[in-house]
Amino acid sequence: MQDLFIGLMSGTSMDGVDGVIADFSSGVRVLQHASAPFDDALRSELMALNASGPDELHRGWLAGNALMRVYARVVADLLAQSGVAASAIAAIGAHGQTVRHRPQQFDGTGYTIQLAQPALLAELTGIRVVADFRSRDVAAGGQGAPLAPFFHRAVFARPGEAVGVMNIGGISNITLLRADGSMQGFDCGPGNALMDAWCLQHTGKPYDEDGRWAASGKVLPDLLAALLREPYFAQTPPKSTGRDLFNRPWLDAHLARFPGSAPGDVQATLTELTARACAADAKGLSKLIVCGGGALNGQLMRRLQSLLSSTAVVSSADEGLPPQQVEAAAFAWLAMQCLRGEKLDLQSTTGARGARVLGGIYPA
Structure with a gap:
């Protein structure tokens, strides 16, 4: 299996996207870092979607599309700046943007929502994408966080x-x-x-x-x-x-x-x-x-x-790892674990019932 993965993270600060190319052939080595800020319109919409509002399904899907275009721009920057070909990347680990996090609530299972359109990101980049890392943990009775x-x-x-x-x-x-x-x-x-x-x-x-x-x-x-x-x-x-x-x-x-x-x-x-x-x-x-x-x-x-x-x-x-690179590198690592079928024992962190493989795979 290839050892180069891209990790993309847009966190709860909602200021933009950080991305890395990580080499896991021997330990963890970040080859390249790139970032892109959200424009005011996208940031405002993502912030608004943290609370109930009109036409949320429509707006959320379009915001997810817009977010993937920012993700794709970061991927392009990473590849251009590093000289690494897209074909050399095993997968992109794409976290998405959390807009609701209510595990174990309402019906006992609850939910966590990360806006992302991984199929669109795979289309835009030509690279396999691993996404939706948190929902399996919630389904297994966990908090869905933290995963890092x-x-x-x-x-x-x-x-x-x-x-x-x-x-x-x-x-x-x-x-x-x-x-x-x-x-x-x-x-x-x-x-x-x-x-x-x-x-x-x-x-x-x-x-x-x-x-x-x-x-x-x-x-x-x-x-x-x-x-x-x-x-x-x-x-x-x-x-x-x-x-x-x-x-x-x-x-x-x-x-x-x-x-x-x-x-x-x-x-x-x-x-x-x-x-x-x-x-x-x-x-x-x-x-x-x-x-x-x-x-x-x-x-x-x-x-x-x-x-x-x-x-x-x-x-x-x-x-050895700058502050803005750690979480992006973590989702590159989680993408690798998913492709390898590695189960992570989440009981001591999220409270899930046992070890699970996290993430969904979207082929290039």
Whole structure:
């Protein structure tokens, strides 16, 4: 089997697509990285589809088509920049865009929805596509998330050492790689989603660069305490969450109790909320490896290090894989596992009933 795979990830930050060509012939090696931002219209539509609205099926399908065209552009960039031929790629692992995540709810099974049209992506690229990674896990009684822990273990595990891998995208999740070789993974809570939304509203910028705005404000203790009383934080794993919970209506309902709060102080408080939610799940580690956009937020990284004084908090770049490449590489790896028919034992992460092969295959 070929060893080159493309991984494509558009996460809960909803800012665009990251893609990698990964070589799995000997360990994990990223040969090329490329990214593409969403235009304002697509980003707005994807955000809107996180909540109920008119004509959702029609709009969701068209948004999925538009998303695949962005994915295909990233694939073309990856191939052009690397000089790798499409025929050399075993498959594309395409995550799609999560717009609803409600596992185990309503009828006991629930659902998770990632907008994607993998057949269209196969047509546009001429490459086999593996997609729909999460639904089999939900069907098997799992949370459908997080799935990256298996990749984190393959790349970042250190024998005899307790290491955590914290992905801070729109939502934050952690993989606990224990010294005895066992593993656990779950969603911690909000990552960048609330900070980015507040920053966009009050500064016109899509994110708080390096956390400078948050660093200029002061944390509002009463607001922070109210936010931390969210029942999700007290739930025991396995657990997962998304924008279905941590969204602007959730934040606005809390802010209504604190009228007149200075926007910069709210930003500082939201950054502290993410830091506290993440740190609470990362106790007792020798090292915490941070990836995703949150690793680029200096204020957030400083707060994590302060809260975890006995743990070395580092960027995944320090471990050989830049923060914006980790999740895309994970879905390249998951595509490889699917093609090989490898079953992943999800019980310790998602709570599924047992090992399952994840993903659906769409031939070129």
